[in-house]
Amino acid sequence: SQQGEEDPQALSIQEGENATMNCSYKTSINNLQWYRQNSGRGLVHLILIRSNEREKHSGRLRVTLDTSKKSSSLLITASRAADTASYFCATSSGNTPLVFGKGTRLSVIA
């Protein structure tokens, strides 16, 4: 399976600190995406990075991709209480459906 696995499973930080989450996967991919989910709600797409890209930014988000290590990281800078949510990586390969990891639960304490 190419299911991504996020690390850590849970992360608790103070407001203003940076949060880093990691994702590892098993097979070659076309792209890797990060999604966010507030408790009991649907997922919201954050950012997509293609297999030929190494780094991408979107506002306070920075994503890196290392295809040689089959890993990605999501950095949220200057975290806010509103960033409290679960974050999922998802991998895409060919015409297969998007496969999600089990997520990192981020708690940002005000």
Place this chain on the structure above:
Amino acid sequence: KAGVTQTPRYLIKTRGQQVTLSCSPISGHRSVSWYQQTPGQGLQFLFEYFSETQRNKGNFPGRFSGRQFSNSRSEMNVSTLELGDSALYLCASRESATNEKLFFGSGTQLSVL
């Protein structure tokens, strides 16, 4: 544009019953996917429909089925419900089968008693 709409939001059923969940994709989106989310297994892919045809199917028993209508709205059905079917069922749409970004609805929380 309105987002992905799933109904109902909450559902309580008993073992052995069947249930039908509904999903209306974003206007113009022709692909609809369904995922089951549980605390233990995370998000697991059920199936994807594109232009009324099932394009992909996950590893779920035949009790789980779905369909898509000509207006791209989709339904999924679970027959002979089991306790383990309790989960958040999420529907997601995208513009085409090749567009990678998914737009999710808020989900239907199904509880099987």
